[in-house]
Amino acid sequence: MAEAKTTTAFEPWTDPNAVPYIEIRNVTKKFGEFVAVDNVSLNIYKQELFCLLGGSGCGKTTLLRMLAGFEEPTSGQIFIDGQDMAGIAPYRRPVNMMFQSYALFPHMTVEHNVAFGLKQDNVPKGEIADRVAKILELVKLGSFGKRKPHQLSGGQRQRVALARALVKQPKLLLLDEPLGALDKKLRESTQFELMKIQDQLGVTFVVVTHDQEEAMTLSSRIGVMNHGRIIQTGTPTEIYEFPNSRFVADFVGTVNMFPGRIVDEDNDYVRIGCDEAACTIFINHGVAAPPNAELWVAVRPEKIHLTREAPADARDNCVRGTVDGIAYMGDMSIYNVRLDSGKMIKVTQPNLIRHSEDTITWDDRVFLHWHASSGVVLTL
Amino acid sequence: MKRTTTALLLGLNLALAPLAQAEEEKVLNVYNWSDYIAEDTIANFEKETGIKVRYDVFDSNEVLEAKLLAGNTGYDLVVPSSSFAERQIKAGVFQPLDMTKLPNYKNLDPELMKLLAARDAGNKFLIPWMWxxxxxxxxxxxxxxxxxxxxxxxxxxxxxxxxxxxxxxxxxxxxxxxxxxxxxxxxxxxxxxxxxxxxxxxxxxxxxxxxxxxxxxxxxxxxxxxxxxxxxxxxxxxxxxxxxxxxxxxxxxxxxxxxxxxxxxxxLIWVDTLALTKDAKHPNNAHLFLDYILRPKVIAAVSDFVHYANGNLAATEFVSDDVKNNPNIYPPPEVKKKLxxxxxxxxxxxxxxxxxxxxxxxxx
Amino acid sequence: MSRAGYVPLGERMATASEPLLRTLVRLPLLRWFFNTLGRFAISGRGAVVLVPYAWLLLFFAIPFVIVLKISLADQVIAQPPYTALVQWTEDTYLQIKLNLGNYLFLVQDALYWKAYLNSVKIAFISAFVCLLIGYPMAYAMARAEESWRNVLLMLVVLPFWTSFLLRVYAWIGILNNTGLINNWLIAAGIIDEPITMIRTNFAVYIGIVYSYLPFMILPLYSTLEKLDNTLLEAAADLGCRPFEAFLTITLPLSMPGVVAGFSLVFIPALGEFVIPDLLGGKDSLMIGHVLWDEFFANRAWPVASAVAIAMLTLVLLLMAGQRKLEEKAETAA
Missing domain, CATH: 3.40.190.10 (Periplasmic binding protein-like II)
Known part of the structure; x- marks a missing residue:
């Protein structure tokens, strides 16, 4: 999906003239002494599917609740569609939210739950019935209208919650861990449903999740949060391939981290001395860091090649190690390799061949090598 | 003087114990109206006889009667008003008193006893307390x-x-x-x-x-x-x-x-009376208490304390002037006639x- | 648990309470009880289930049968003051005499149904006022900060630590013509003559509402406290104003608490005797007082029993109705 967006060049954040739909300006939220959201500024554009990603307690839900109006910022401002939201009660905001717990009204049928928001807007009865029926069809719950929430499965409840939020045709839909309570299969199908609905209705989504995989598949952009701050904002590719900090690199996907210091640098390369790798790591671009500063080189497991023989291309970075463990995943295998320095490295290799006598196995001495462009140098 | 009497009584008590009292424990259970006795009446009796008195109070004839009719009150002596006592006698909740054990019975006002006889034919069951x-x-x-x-x-x-x-x-x-x-x-x-x-x-x-x-x-x-x-x-x-x-x-x-x-x-004149319950466990102690109450000085002290007239003619002289000369407590004969x-x-x-x-x- | 391998679930559960049970079984009476049960193939667990039934039998069914029996007897001057229902006559005939006159009496004299009606009215209004006062209190408690809730709960229950009678007496001191309220109002120059409050129906309502308010607050609090706050957020999010959200979400979801609280106040208030006796005036006719009069003033135990049985029937009917309401509220929730 994210790929599809980029091909149609949906990148309003790159356009300096684009007007953000949501503008969060220096927002801070404190609960007593505790700072839940710390000076966050963020622009989200129309029709985006923006993910706030972070561990529990990172402030992502608080930020979402401030958009919905359940919390007021301690300082800073929030604009939605150009309007300052300060002092505007939740029931006056052009926003709908899908709660993590779904928050379905237990004493009302599915139909009444979905119709609830329309009744508040004094939509004529006939129209309510039409719209409720249509949206229930959309979430494939057409025949469940007369049931009570406790008679539904988890997935069905989640879809009722979604229908209830969507039926009001909000311009902005907030979703708090929308897929958290679902099993894996259901999650995947729901993810695609969500994206389809977003395409059909042209809604702007802000999704809160702790699940990086969910964030990667769903979003147009991701904001990674930690300790109340947004650490990095970017497309899933940017976040994955160009993390700006050890935290992001580590939180999104798996990474091998080598601490080290610059031993040699120029405009178009650096060499980083790294004790744990027992070599200097060559990076084929310049780094804006003071000489002798401590740095980290992050290398994703799938970017490392594993061979018995020394690599052909001598420009590659290369270290030696011994295979300590293998996890067979079907499509690929994960190798735990112990370097001679004792450091453990994760490497994934696609299982290109069905079966081979020559497969690398336990206790094999191996070469680990990666391209000079594969390592990311992190200063934070 | 007082001490000798006490000693004498105690001696008598001890002498009689193996005979009349058989195995009666030294306990007496009394159920009387609230605020209806002098502060030391019970204490003096206990000191004199060594009988422990359990003294409970009520504040309505109806409550007393309900307990009596239900039976097993646990009380030996109770104090109903005479108009209620009449029906209770008929219901058979009391036992007749043994006058031979009540030498002080003679102190009672014959006029009042005549009035009581209308409720208790032959004055067999009731001893006046106050009226x-x-x-x-x-x-x-x-x-x-x-x-x-x-x-x-x-x-x-x-x-x-x-x-x-x-x-x-x-x-x-x-x-x-x-x-x-x-x-x-x-x-x-x-x-x-x-x-x-x-x-x-x-x-x-x-x-x-x-x-x-x-x-x-x-x-x-x-x-x-x-x-x-x-x-x-x-x-x-x-x-x-x-x-x-x-x-x-x-x-x-x-x-x-x-x-x-x-x-x-x-x-209207009313008389509250002492009566012995049929299932009393301590009839002998009860008679001792009744005779104690019939002593002029004992009952006079109660009258002084509660401001009610007693039915003990011999006691009147010991009642304080405040009380006995108050026409609303001891009405003069011409008023008494109209009660x-x-x-x-x-x-x-x-x-x-x-x-x-x-x-x-x-x-x- | 020396046997290895599979242990049935029931046995596994029983082992948890084993030490206690073993101690209990050692007592001779209980051993006899359990042995007897065992003979009828009732297990220890079955016996535990029997306890509430035994309780009901001992403290409800048996007294009820006794009262029912008395209500069918005749009044006599005797100890006890009613006739026996079953008697041997001529040594060989068993005679059963049932006197339905007492019930007939209740129907014939307008006093009784007027007293029932007045009791229902007073109990209903009191319960309703309790609801009006108790609901906001319970709501505020349930919405209070967590650290405060237990303190507030304690404060609600605190009056129970003093004698009920004393507390009602305190109201006499407050409502009297020379009592606190009138003294204040006169001292403040708001009124010249005391307002008569004591010995009126107003005082009875105050007494009942005051005494039974905790019974309203506690069940309401427990349902409101369990109420998921995100439901209200969801309602607000869907464009619902706070008051409307209260009517459409909070109120219907707290109905079980409302029904429970209402009956916890209504049912005991129906038979209330002490409060109307101490605070009420000559107009505060309630069935509790009629019953007292029959029992004590008339010594008519059979009629009093008939009054009680009729009242119990009334309460049971009302409870059946309440049960229906509760079921409705529960299915709604």
């Missing part, structure tokens, strides 16, 4: 302020509707005791006080209906406090209770001055009476 009248308690200043020429000393003050209406604003209470109130009214309107006739009851109800709007409430104990606090100013109540109210008001010193009067037309007892009601009349009373109270 009193049902009259008028009032707040002297409040009455004077509202009705300077009030016929104090006559039932006209409370039983004439137009007079009673004058006290409505300062509060009027009547006893919640249908028999006593209606009998008082019969006497006032010149009907037979002992009547069991429906038409007499109807005539009495007619009087009450006119009085009702001026009456704040019907209750048999609340009026003591209310009189003392100035919460109400006129009560149709029991003599001793009004005196309790008076002493409480005097103690509080907030300017409330309470008096009790036996109206000149005569008033009348409660009738003995048939169950049918009782029901009519209660029903009429509920109607009067609730206006239904």
């Amino acid at each position: 009193g009248t049902t009259g008028i308690g009032y707040n002297v200043d409040a009455v004077k302020k509202r009705f300077p020429d009030a016929p104090v000393g006559s039932w006209d003050m409370v039983l004439k509707p137009e007079n009673l209406a004058k006290f409505k604003d300062c509060g009027v209470s009547f006893l919640d005791a249908p028999g006593e109130v209606m009998t008082t009214i019969y006497n006032y309107i010149g009907r037979d006080t002992q009547t069991q006739k429906k038409e007499d009851l109807e005539a009495g109800v007619a009087v009450m209906d006119k009085l009702r709007p001026s009456i704040k409430y019907f209750h048999s104990s609340q009026y003591i406090n209310d009189l003392a606090n100035g919460e109400i100013c006129v009560s149709l109540g029991w003599s001793g209770d009004v005196f309790i109210a008076k002493s409480r008001a005097d103690e509080a010193k907030h300017g409330v001055n309470i008096e009790y009067v036996v109206p000149k037309e005569g008033a 009348f007892p409660n009738p003995t009601n048939t169950p049918a009349y009782d029901r009519l009476l209660t029903r009429a009373w509920t109607k009067i109270k609730t206006g239904q």
Whole structure:
């Protein structure tokens, strides 16, 4: 999906003239002494599917609740569609939210739950019935209208919650861990449903999740949060391939981290001395860091090649190690390799061949090598 | 002197113990009205005899009667009013007393015993404790302020509707005791006080209906406090209770001055009596206690303390002057002549009476 | 648990309470009881289930049968003051005499149904006022900060630490003509003459509402406290104003608490005797007082029993109705 967006060049954040739909300006939220959201500024554009990603307690839900109006910022401002939201009660905001717990009204049928928001807007009865029926069809719950929430499965409840939020045709839909309570299969199908609905209705989504995989598949952009701050904002590719900090690199996907210091640098390369790798790591671009500063080189497991023989291309970075463990995943295998320095490295290799006598196995001495462009140098 | 008597009695007690008392434990259970005994009466008896007295109190004849009829009260001696005791004797809840064990029985007032004989033929079951009248308690200043020429000393003050209406604003209470109130009214309107006739009851109800709007409430104990606090100013109540109210008001010193009067037309006389329950476990101890109570000095001390007259003729000389010369406690002979007892009601009349009373109270 | 391998679930559960049970079984009487049960193939667990039934039998069914029996007897001057229902006559005939007159009596005399009606009225209004006062209190408690809730709960229950009778007496001191309220109002120059409050129906309502308010607050609090706050957020999010959200979400979801609280106040208030006796005036006719009069003043135990049985029937009917309401509320929730 994210790929599809980029091909149609949906990148309003790159356009300096684009007007953000949501503008969060220096927002801070404190609960007593505790700072839940710390000076966050963020622009989200129309029709985006923006993910706030972070561990529990990172402030992502608080930020979402401030958009919905359940919390007021301690300082800073929030604009939605150009309007300052300060002092505007939740029931006056052009926003709908899908709660993590779904928050379905237990004493009302599915139909009444979905119709609830329309009744508040004094939509004529006939129209309510039409719209409720249509949206229930959309979430494939057409025949469940007369049931009570406790008679539904988890997935069905989640879809009722979604229908209830969507039926009001909000311009902005907030979703708090929308897929958290679902099993894996259901999650995947729901993810695609969500994206389809977003395409059909042209809604702007802000999704809160702790699940990086969910964030990667769903979003147009991701904001990674930690300790109340947004650490990095970017497309899933940017976040994955160009993390700006050890935290992001580590939180999104798996990474091998080598601490080290610059031993040699120029405009178009650096060499980083790294004790744990027992070599200097060559990076084929310049780094804006003071000489002798401590740095980290992050290398994703799938970017490392594993061979018995020394690599052909001598420009590659290369270290030696011994295979300590293998996890067979079907499509690929994960190798735990112990370097001679004792450091453990994760490497994934696609299982290109069905079966081979020559497969690398336990206790094999191996070469680990990666391209000079594969390592990311992190200063934070 | 006193010590020798005690020693003598103790000796006697010990001597008799193996014979008469067999295995009776040194315990006596007494059930009497609240605030109805001198502070040291029980203590002195215990000291003298070594019998431990468990002394419990109640505050309505009805509650006592319900316990007696249910049986197994656990009490040896109880103190019903004579009009209630009559029915209780019939129900068989008491046992006759052994007069040979009561040498002090001779001290009792023969006149009162004659009155009691109407309830207890042959005076077999009941020993008088205290007696009193049902009259008028009032707040002297409040009455004077509202009705300077009030016929104090006559039932006209409370039983004439137009007079009673004058006290409505300062509060009027009547006893919640249908028999006593209606009998008082019969006497006032010149009907037979002992009547069991429906038409007499109807005539009495007619009087009450006119009085009702001026009456704040019907209750048999609340009026003591209310009189003392100035919460109400006129009560149709029991003599001793009004005196309790008076002493409480005097103690509080907030300017409330309470008096009790036996109206000149005569008033209801009632006698509270000691009786021995049929299932009493300590009959011998009970007789010892009864004889102790029959001693003139003992009962005189009780009268002094509770401001009620006792039925012990020999005791009168030991009663303090304050009490024995108060015509509202010890009425002079000409008033005493006009006192009348409660009738003995048939169950049918009782029901009519209660029903009429509920109607009067609730206006239904 | 020396046997290895599979242990049935029931046995596994029983082992948890084993030490206690073993101690209990050691007592001779209980051993006899359990042995007897065992003979009838009732297990220890079955016996535990029996306890509430035994309780009901002992403290409800048996007294009820006794009262029912008395209500069918005749009044006599004796100890006890009613006739026996079953008697041997001529040594060989068993005679059963049932006197339905007492019930007939209740129907014939308007006093009784008026008293029932008045009791229902007073109990209903009191329960309703309790609801009006108790609901906001319970709501505020349930919405209070967590650290405060237990303190507030304690404060609600605190009056129970004093004698009920004393507390009602305290109201006499407050409502009297020379009581606190009137003294204040007169001292403040708001009124010249005391307002009569004591010995009126008003005082009875105050007494009942005051005494039974905790019974309203506690069940309401427990349902409101469990109420998921995100439901209200969801309602607000869907454009619902706070008051409307209260009507459409909070109120219907707290109905079980409302029904429970209402009956916890209504049912005991129906038979209330002490409060109308101490605070009420001559107009406060309630069935409790009629019953007292029958029992004590008339010594008519059979009629009093009939009054009680009729009242119990009334309460049971009302409870059946309440049960229906509760079921409705529960299915709604």
